[in-house]
Amino acid sequence: MAAADPVIAVEALLFDYPGLRALDGVSFSIRRGTITALVGPNGAGKTTLLNCIAGLVLPGAGRVIVDGIDVNRAPREAHARMGYLADSFGVYGELTVERCLDYWARAQGIATAGRKAAVERAAARLEIADRLQQRAGELSRGLRQRLAIAQAIVHEPAVVLMDEPASGLDPEARFGLAAVLRNLSGAGMTLIVSSHILAELEDYSTDLLVLEGGRILEHRALGGAAGEGADAASIRIELELAADDGNLPAILAAAGAGDIRVEGRTARFSLPGGIGAQAALLRRLVGEGAPVASFMPVRTDLQDAYLALLKESRKG
Numbered sequence: 001m002a003a004a005d006p007v008i009a010v011e012a013l014l015f016d017y018p019g020l021r022a023l024d025g026v027s028f029s030i031r032r033g034t035i036t037a038l039v040g041p042n043g044a045g046k047t048t049l050l051n052c053i054a055g056l057v058l059p060g061a062g063r064v065i066v067d068g069i070d071v072n073r074a075p076r077e078a079h080a081r082m083g084y085l086a087d088s089f090g091v092y093g094e095l096t097v098e099r100c101l102d103y104w105a106r107a108q109g110i111a112t113a114g115r116k117a118a119v120e121r122a123a124a125r126l127e128i129a130d131r132l133q134q135r136a137g138e139l140s141r142g143l144r145q146r147l148a149i150a151q152a153i154v155h156e157p158a159v160v161l162m163d164e165p166a167s168g169l170d171p172e173a174r175f176g177l178a179a180v181l182r183n184l185s186g187a188g189m190t191l192i193v194s195s196h197i198l199a200e201l202e203d204y205s206t207d208l209l210v211l212e213g214g215r216i217l218e219h220r221a222l223g224g225a226a227g228e229g230a231d232a233a234s235i236r237i238e239l240e241l242a243a244d245d246g247n248l249p250a251i252l253a254a255a256g257a258g259d260i261r262v263e264g265r266t267a268r269f270s271l272p273g274g275i276g277a278q279a280a281l282l283r284r285l286v287g288e289g290a291p292v293a294s295f296m297p298v299r300t301d302l303q304d305a306y307l308a309l310l311k312e313s314r315k316g
């Protein structure tokens with residue numbers, strides 16, 4: 001998928017472990033401000049891909065550009081622009097939350113004068129500001145996870161990579177994590193989140209990247225509520241009228257809707273332009289007297305779409 005202002009560009013990446021090609025010509029770009037769900041079966045190459053983007057391993061061929069920096073040519077500069085939560089993250093259990101964050105702020109080269117503010121900002125973003133004096137080892141798994149994410153974003157990176165951030169969390173902690181990830185995105189960070197828990201990814205992701213066997217099976221913007229940030233992408237809408245209205249297709253077409261299918265009092269169509277275009281269309285419909293009973297973005301069922309995609313790919 002092309003991106004006007006890609007914050008991450010991955011070009012023709014090859015990565016081999018002894019006797020195994022883990023990434024086989026992977027190319028894609030990621031738009032700024034998006035949250036990309038990175039999914040794929042066990043062994044698909046997700047962790048290897050994240051490690052390549054983070055510059056933790058060297059690909060056999062290809063390159064990765066993060067926020068304008070070639071990760072392998074200038075890894076330190078690239079690291080200043082990204083945060084990485086590994087699947088087996090660690091926190092220093094003997095240190096307080098504040099000391100842990102301060103340590104990471106120092107490691108990121110944040111000057112003494114700005115360090116306290118950086119620590120407090122990261123703690124506030126992860127909603128652990130009330131835990132600053134508690135020892136990291138005393139935190140619950142969910143709060144330790146938040147501390148690890150706060151450590152990763154203490155320098156306010158442009159890009160945050162997360163490998164299985166929801167694993168081992170209870171449902172309440174996972175729900176909280178989704179809100180935190182949306183917050184980080186709202187603060188201007190671009191996120192790639194690898195996970196097997198598709199129902200949750202669907203709650204906060206704007207884009208989907210599917211890997212299988214070291215290749216990209218699919219990369220697209222997601223529709224529905226989660227796709228609000230994806231202005232350029234069309235969102236599929238389902239509209240129901242309380243009574244027949246022969247003008248409906250013409251009104252929809254005039255508002256820029258495409259692929260319009262009307263069956264009785266129900267219409268389905270695609271609408272580019274994001275949430276603003278939805279509001280404008282709804283105003284227009286009501287203004288022209290269409291008896292609108294419901295107007296809903298159709299949410300992609302990520303799990304169904306993913307399973308169908310894998311089935312199709314395996315048939316091939």
Ligand code: ATP
Pocket residue numbers: 017018020022040041042043044045046047048049
């Ligand atoms: P999972 O969902 O199980 O975490 P993944 O999609 O993250 O899987 P990777 O961990 O990137 O996949 O692994 C990709 C392939 O490379 C797998 O076949 C894996 O067995 C293999 N692999 C991973 N790490 C190594 C290693 N250090 N040495 C050899 N092979 C490896």
